[in-house]
Amino acid sequence: MKKIIIGLVVLFGMKATAAMNVVTSTTDLAWMAKEIGKELVEVSSLTRGTENLHFIDTVPDYIRKVADAQVVCFVGFQLEVGWIPKVVAKSGNAQVQPGGKGYCDTSKTVQVLEKPQGAVDRSMGDIHPGGNPHYWLSPVHLAQGGQEMMNSFIRVDPAHMAAYEKNYKEFVQKMDKFEAETKTKIAAVIAKFPAPQTMEYHKEFTYFFNAYGITSMGSLEEKPGVPPSAGRIAEVSLAAKDKGVHVLMAAPYSQRNTVARFTELSGLPVEIISPCIVASEGLDYIKYHNRVVASFLKHFEKPPAIVPGTPAKKAS
Amino acid sequence: MKKLIVFCCLGFGLLAKAESTFGDGSGLNIGVNADIYGNFGLGDSPDALGRLDVREAELIAYAPVDWLFDGVVSLAAHREADGQKFELHEAYIGSSKLIPRSRFRVGQFFLGVGRLNQFHRHDWPFVSAPNVQKNFFAEEAASDSGFEYSWLTPLPFYLDVTAGITNGWVYGHSDNQGVKAVIPTHYLRAATFFSMSEQSQAQVGLNYVGRKASDNTVMTMLGLDFTAKWKEYSQLNFFLQSEVWYRDMHLPGQNGEKAIGLYVFPNLRIANNLYAGCRFDFYSVLNLRDAFGAKISSYDYAVVPTISYKTSEFATVRLAMNFAQSRQAGQTLSTNKIIETQAVFILGAHPAHDF
Numbered sequence: 176m177k178k179i180i181i182g183l184v185v186l187f188g189m190k191a192t193a194a195m196n197v198v199t200s201t202t203d204l205a206w207m208a209k210e211i212g213k214e215l216v217e218v219s220s221l222t223r224g225t226e227n228l229h230f231i232d233t234v235p236d237y238i239r240k241v242a243d244a245q246v247v248c249f250v251g252f253q254l255e256v257g258w259i260p261k262v263v264a265k266s267g268n269a270q271v272q273p274g275g276k277g278y279c280d281t282s283k284t285v286q287v288l289e290k291p292q293g294a295v296d297r298s299m300g301d302i303h304p305g306g307n308p309h310y311w312l313s314p315v316h317l318a319q320g321g322q323e324m325m326n327s328f329i330r331v332d333p334a335h336m337a338a339y340e341k342n343y344k345e346f347v348q349k350m351d352k353f354e355a356e357t358k359t360k361i362a363a364v365i366a367k368f369p370a371p372q373t374m375e376y377h378k379e380f381t382y383f384f385n386a387y388g389i390t391s392m393g394s395l396e397e398k399p400g401v402p403p404s405a406g407r408i409a410e411v412s413l414a415a416k417d418k419g420v421h422v423l424m425a426a427p428y429s430q431r432n433t434v435a436r437f438t439e440l441s442g443l444p445v446e447i448i449s450p451c452i453v454a455s456e457g458l459d460y461i462k463y464h465n466r467v468v469a470s471f472l473k474h475f476e477k478p479p480a481i482v483p484g485t486p487a488k489k490a491s
Numbered sequence: 492m493k494k495l496i497v498f499c500c501l502g503f504g505l506l507a508k509a510e511s512t513f514g515d516g517s518g519l520n521i522g523v524n525a526d527i528y529g530n531f532g533l534g535d536s537p538d539a540l541g542r543l544d545v546r547e548a549e550l551i552a553y554a555p556v557d558w559l560f561d562g563v564v565s566l567a568a569h570r571e572a573d574g575q576k577f578e579l580h581e582a583y584i585g586s587s588k589l590i591p592r593s594r595f596r597v598g599q600f601f602l603g604v605g606r607l608n609q610f611h612r613h614d615w616p617f618v619s620a621p622n623v624q625k626n627f628f629a630e631e632a633a634s635d636s637g638f639e640y641s642w643l644t645p646l647p648f649y650l651d652v653t654a655g656i657t658n659g660w661v662y663g664h665s666d667n668q669g670v671k672a673v674i675p676t677h678y679l680r681a682a683t684f685f686s687m688s689e690q691s692q693a694q695v696g697l698n699y700v701g702r703k704a705s706d707n708t709v710m711t712m713l714g715l716d717f718t719a720k721w722k723e724y725s726q727l728n729f730f731l732q733s734e735v736w737y738r739d740m741h742l743p744g745q746n747g748e749k750a751i752g753l754y755v756f757p758n759l760r761i762a763n764n765l766y767a768g769c770r771f772d773f774y775s776v777l778n779l780r781d782a783f784g785a786k787i788s789s790y791d792y793a794v795v796p797t798i799s800y801k802t803s804e805f806a807t808v809r810l811a812m813n814f815a816q817s818r819q820a821g822q823t824l825s826t827n828k829i830i831e832t833q834a835v836f837i838l839g840a841h842p843a844h845d846f
Contacts, residue, residue, distance in 0.1 A: 195804050221562065223689070225724060226687075226724060226725040227724050227725040227726065228725075229725075230725040230726065231725055232720065232725075232846050233843060233845050233846055234684075234692060234846055235649040235651070235682070235683075235684035235694060236649055236684060236692075237845055238649065239643065239648075239649045240642065242645075243645075246767075256843070257804070257843050258843055260842075260843050261843035261844065261845065263562075263588065264587045265594065265643070265845070266587070266592070266643065267587050267590065267591060267592040267593045267642075267643055268592070269587070269588035269589070269591070269728070270593065272588055274555075274558055275588075277540065297803070297805060301803070308632070335510075349673075358512050372668055400803075402763055402764075426724075427724055428723075428724030428725065428726065430763065432596075438746075466807070
């Protein structure tokens with residue numbers, strides 16, 4: 176009997192002192208959670224950084240993980256609207272559902288870009304009424320999202336409020352410094368090239384461009400989430416070539432035949448890189464972000480492959 | 492006609508209101524969907540309808556009721572043999588916040604068993620119900636009023652268990668009240684999930700449904716459902732859905748009817764937004780006997796190649812060729828070659844779906 180009691184005390188004692196279980200929707204948020212929570216949190220990401228976050232299923236394994244979570248953090252701005260609500264509801268975990276202490280919508284503290292003005296409807300494509308949700312490729316915007324993450328940590332674990340606040344403050348400084356240094360590095364390379372310098376397949380590199388003063392010709396997609404038509408590809412490809420765009424940035428899930436056609440018509444390279452940390456590569460946010468920066472900058476080592484104003488290849 | 496007009500006014504009035512409703516702090520979500528179905532026979536096809544209809548228009552509203560409960564109401568107008576029917580599909584209150592790792596709902600709902608039975612028809616991956624669904628559940632789904640409880644077990648793998656009990660006065664889809672059952676409809680489902688690779692996952696469900704009707708007919712059903720998805724960067728490249736069910740219906744002391752039914756539906760993405768699939772159906776009464784007591788082989792089968800064009804989760808167009816044959820004692824009883832068309836659209840909100 177004595178052994179059982181000791182066992183129970185040890186078990187519940189371990190439970191009481193165990194790190195807070197934080198589940199995030201993305202790998203980038205997972206990294207930030209560890210930065211803000213440090214040794215006070217155990218963090219796991221539902222996705223691995225290779226998925227298109229717009230089209231995730233309510234995977235039962237996610238439900239199981241969320242059922243044991245004390246905090247669930249997600250990007251917000253309706254990016255995960257097709258799966259996170261179902262995952263948290265099916266978990267039967269009141270704490271991480273809307274209204275619960277551990278429900279952490281990081282978009283609440285982010286200064287959003289491209290918030291549509293006026294009425295929005297589905298004829299405009301997969302448009303997010305709250306604005307562009309892909310904010311984490313700007314370190315400063317990521318840190319903004321971290322504020323709500325810190326708030327949720329404090330709601331769930333108020334005893335460590337001071338630690339979370341201190342960690343968050345240091346994190347903001349780290350991100351500010353990192354973004355400023357990266358901006359200087361990028362500016363030194365791209366300043367000599369006229370605008371526009373780049374473009375993107377889908378508007379998921381917008382915060383990256385915005386953070387570093389990179390001018391973009393816009394997106395290859397005419398409407399978000401809708402594959403561009405042959406006419407649109409031809410029109411944009413030729414315009415990109417004419418204007419001296421250096422590179423089209425695209426995620427691995429962008430339509431390969433579309434980006435191939437873009438290159439065929441424009442002669443311009445396409446840089447395919449995941450906008451999220453790829454978990455299997457084992458890189459942290461700083462290292463992964465530096466990789467994105469390097470992937471972008473390598474297209475500015477020499478003048479654009481196509482000199483602006485060169486006669487364009489006729490679209491067939 | 493009057494009911495249909497009321498339905499339309501209600502639906503579109505609420506949708507028009509939705510823009511302002513979303514911002515009123517109630518969290519009310521409203522959606523309307525329509526399922527337009529065409530059925531045209533080739534040659535001598537006795538089951539062909541030869542017409543295009545709005546098979547169903549459904550209005551669904553869902554929201555948190557308060558800090559603890561959520562509510563869902565869906566109303567549907569159906570085309571049935573005797574005209575357009577306007578009816579309550581589902582109306583239930585439930586919570587996933589009251590008991591840890593648990594969900595429950597009380598009211599009228601589609602029974603939480605199997606795969607097809609839990610989805611509204613406009614969300615199915617094919618046009619019309621396989622025989623096993625029609626015969627064991629309903630054209631769309633078996634629904635009833637009662638209580639359902641689900642528990643996510645605290646195991647190192649996913650195991651979700653659902654148990655339900657409903658009135659059982661009627662079974663399947665019925666427009667009348669029915670008669671009090673001796674043993675109400677009761678069911679149990681255990682679902683698990685596994686990853687085959689980073690990009691492919693599968694869910695398996697084991698199901699039981701039982702009931703003893705007012706005339707003492709005992710129904711026992713056992714089923715297995717299987718759903719698998721192969722993806723690339725979250726894009727569904729290949730999908731497989733299948734169910735197999737066994738049903739025993741008998742009066743005490745009699746043999747009754749033992750039947751088995753199954754379908755398998757592989758579906759392949761062949762181009763952006765375009766999917767090609769083929770459903771294979773089989774249904775058989777296992778213990779059919781002639782007047783002399785000799786066993787008779789009896790089975791129905793169907794092959795249903797289906798093309799789906801899905802521009803988004805809100806719009807789908809389908810074309811299918813339903814080739815079905817009914818055979819008994821080595822003879823063909825009927826053959827149907829039916830071209831089926833379907834157009835589904837969803838206006839407004841649409842709840843996220845399970846795996």
